Amino acid sequence: MVKPVIVEELVKKYRMKRGEVKALNGISFSVEKGEVFGIIGPDGAGKTSLFRILNTLLLADQGRATVNGYDTVGEYKKIRQCIGYMPGRFSLYQDLSVRENLEFFAAIFNADIQENYLLIKDIYTQIEPFRDRRAGQLSGGMKQKLALCCALIHQPEILFLDEPTTGVDAVSRKEFWEMLHRLKERGITILVSTSYMDEAGLCDRVALLQKGNILSIDTPEGIRGRFGKAVWAVRASEMFRLLNELKGDPSVESCYPFGQYHHVVLKAPLAGETDLRGIMDRERYAEAEVRPISPTIEDCFMALMKE
C-alpha cells in the first residue's frame, strides 16, 4: 500500500535581497496511513513551506514528494481532489456566512453536504447556532472549526493543518485536538504543524523541524526516551539571578526557563539533586526547590537544537 505522504530530499530556497534563505534543507520523511503526524518547530522552521509544497501550491527547488502516491508536480490535479488543507491564516470568505462558506467549498469540490455530513457533524453542530453569522464575526475558535469543516466537506483522505491552534485559547485547543483524534478514527491521515511543543504528545509521530532540517522523527515517547539525561526542575525566590547563575556554572550543561521553573540538565551523568542544592545554598537562595522530572518534548528539542 502506498504511504499517504512521502517526502524525499526536499529543498526550497527563497531568494531575498541579501542572498538566499533555505526554508527546507533536503528533508525526507514519510507518513503512515491513518496516523496523526506532527511537524513541530518554531516560527520560521519551514513548516508552511513544506505544507505548501505538499498541497501543490509551491514548487520545490529539489527533491520530490508524493501525496497519496501522486507526484506533487506532475499529478497535482489528482492531489487536489483528495486532500483537505487548512492554511495557518484564516482563509474563508469573511463576508459570507458560516453556511454559505460551507456550501461554497462543498460546491467547488463537487461534494454534497448531505452525503458527507456525518464526517463534519460533530464539529458543525458546535457552530450551527451561528450558521447565519458572517465568518468574519466569529471568534477565533469558531473560525477554526468552520475552517476544519470546509476542509473536510469533500471527504479528503489526507488532511493538512498548518498551525491550526495558533492564536486559539487553551480550551479550544484541547477541543480541537479531540476533534482531530475522532477524525483519525475515521481513517483520515492527518498532517499537522504546530509551534506548541506541548501538542507534540498528542501526535502519533512527530518530526522536529528547525531551520529547514529535521532534527528527529519518532513517536513522542521515543523522542523522550532517547533523551539520555536527567532533567531537574528548580525554583527559588530570585528566578532571573538563578537562571544566570546556573547558566554560568561549569557543572551545568543547559538551563532554560520553563513556566514557573527552570529546567536544568547537568553535565555529569551521575550528578543530581545534591549538586544543585549545593549551588543554590552556596548562593543563598530562599525557597529553593529542586525535583527530578521526565524530559518533555521541549527539553528534547532544546537539546537537539544545541547539537
Next chain:
Amino acid sequence: MRTLKFLLEKEFLQILRDPAIWRILFVMPIVQLLILPLAADYEIKNINLSVVDHDHSAYSTRLVNKITASGYFRMTDYSAGYSGSLRAIERDRADLVLEIPPQFEKTLIKENGATLFIGVNAINGVKAGLGGAYIQRIVRDYNQDVRAQWIQYPRLDPLPIIDMRYSDWYNPHMNYRYFMVPGILVMLVTMIGTSFASNNIVREIEMGTIEQINVSPIRKVHFILGKLFPFMLLALTVLTTGLVIARVVYGIVPVGHYSTIYVFASVYLLAVLGLGLLLSTYAQTQQQSMLVSSFVTMIFNLLSGLYTPIESMPGWAQVITRFNPVSYFIQVMRMVVLKGSGLSDIQPHILAVLGFAVFFNGWAILNYKKRTG
C-alpha cells in the same frame, strides 16, 4: 459549468453585501454626469478684457461696444496707458489687452486702414487661443460693417462679400452636451469596470482566501469567468443609470437603438474587465492594483478623443489610440447617439474590441497561477 454557477453565486453574494457597492453603482454616475458636463463647457465665456483707448473717437467706442456686446468678453479694466493694462494682466484681472492707437478713426478713414494691438495672457492656453480668435473675428466683422457703411448706394461696384452659411449635421444646435455626456459615461464605465476587476483577485490574495481556491480543483478559466460576469453586470448597471440620467436630465435620446449600445458595451466590458483582471494577477496588494489601474485608465481616457480630438493628435499618439479600447467606445457612443449608427456600421469597432477582450483575458488566464515557484 456547475462550478461556474457556484462561483458566480458567491461573487454576487459578496458584491451585494458590500455596503459601498450601491454608492458606487448609483451615486458616482449621478454626481459625475450632473457636474462634469455642466462645468466642463467647451465654449470660453467671460474673457476679461482690458481696453486702452488712446483715440476716444466714435469709431473706437463702437469697436469696444461691439466686442463687449458679443457676450464672450467682459470689460474688467479700462486703463489710460499700456503699462496700466499690463498691470491688470499681471494681477490676473485681465486676460486680453486691446490697445487702440491715437488717431485710429482718422487713419482708418483717411488712409483706408488702421492698426490695433491685441495682447493675450497665454498662461491658460485654451483661453488665450480662443480669446484671440474671437476678438479677431469681431474686428473683421467690424471692419466689414465700417466698409459697408461707406459704400454709397447704389453704386456700380459694390463690395463683394462672400457670405457663408453652414449647418451642423447630426448635432444641429452644436450642443456640446450631446457629445460630452456619452463620452463621460464611457469614461465612468471604464473606470468603475477596471478598478473593480483589478481589485478583486488581489483582495482574495490579501484575505488569504486564494489559498483555499488554489488547492481546490477549480479550473483557471472558471475562476476568471466567475470574476468577469458579475462585474460586467455591475458596469452595465452603471451604464444604464448613466443613460437614464442622459435622457432625463439632458434630454439625450439616441438616434440609434439602445440595444446597439448594449451589444457593444458588453463586448467592450469583456476587454476592459479583462485588463483589470490582468493587472490584478500581477499585483500583490490592493493598493498596487488600484494605483496601476487608475494610471492606465487615466491614460486611456486622455487619449480617447473625449477631450482632444484624435485627429489633432500627433501621428504617434494616433497610433496609440488605435490600441485604446476607450477610444472605440467613445466613437461608437457618439455614432449611435448622434448619427443613429446600427450594428453593421460599428462592425469594425466590435471586431477590434473583441480582439482586445481575447488578448487581455487570455493573458490574465495565462498569468494567473495557482502555483508559485
